[in-house]
Structure formats: structure tokens, C-alpha cells
Amino acid sequence: MASLAMKVTLERIALFQFTSEHCIQARAMLGWSQEHLSQQSGVSVAAIHRFEAGGELLDVTRLALAFRLEAEGLVFFPGFAPGRGMNIKGATPNPMERPDYAMIE
Template sequence: MASSAMNLILERIALFQFTPTHCAQARGMLGWSVEQLSREAKVSVGDIQRFEAQQDVADEVRLALTYRFEAQGLVFFPGFAPGRGGNMRESGSVEIRGELAMVE
């Protein structure tokens, strides 16, 4: 299990790498509507719409979206469209924290 400091670093990286454009692109790749992403990530439709419109949302919302997409095997890098990673569920353990999941 990663230390608290390592978790904080990983969360900061996820927040830096995941952009509003990534969110819309990832939804498109998965064929998900805003409503479906809302159900999957357990965040409000309004939060998703605000984020994709490049308005401020809480870090917890951004992390929930990032982790939900990563659980589907997507990876995010600044300046690039989302890509398909390896099978995330088989490549590492999944830590559940509240309503968020993080691959370690």
C-alpha cells in the first residue's frame, strides 16, 4: 500500500494530467453520455458540464472522473488525446477510498 505522501503525489499528477478536453474525449471513446458518466463516477451532471466547459470544480470531482476513466483502462497525458493503457485491473491492485478507486 502506498504511503500518504505517495498518494498525495499521485493525486496531484492525476489532477495535472486530466483536462476538461480529456473528459469529453474519454466520454466519446467510451460512448458515454454526461448522464452515464455521472452515474459511473458518482458526481453530478452539473459538475461534469462545468468541468467540460473549463469552469472550476472541486479536486474531488476531477479525481472521481479521472479514476473512473482509468478504471476503464484509459490513460491521460497533457497535450495528447486519452489513450488505452494495459488492463488496469490486472496490472495492479485497486485501492478503494470512499467513492474513489486508485490503481497502485
């Protein structure tokens, strides 16, 4: 089990790497609507819409989006479009393990 410091570090990296543009691009790559991403991630359509329009989300909500999209084999790096991560597991920790998961938007 990773230490708390390692978990926090991984979360900070994931939050830095995953942008609203990534979310839009990833949905397009997968052919997913905001509604489908909502169903798959547990994040509300309103929160996804707000994020993709440049609005802020709680960290746990952004992690839930990144985690779910990474589960489809996508990887995210600042300044680049999402890529297909063959044999690469995403770096985003499972947000369901966070104590604030119940606050997901």
C-alpha cells in the first residue's frame, strides 16, 4: 500500500496533467457524450459541462473523470492531446478511496 505522501503526490500530478481540454478530447476519441461520461464516472453532467467550459471542480471530481478515462487506456500529459497508453496504467489513483468521495459533484 502506498504511503499517504505518495498518494497525495500522485493526486497532485494527476490534477496538474488532466485539463478541461483533455476531457473534451478524450470524450471525442472515445465517441462519448457528456451524458455517457457522467454514467461511467459518477460525475454529474452539469459538473462535466462546467469543467469543459473552463470552470472549477472539486479535486475529487476531477480525479473521478481522469480515473475513468484512463481506465479506457488514455493517458494525459500537459500540452498534448490524450494518447492511447498501450500497456500503460494511468497514474490517477482511484478517487473512491478518498475520504471526500461522497462530495463528488
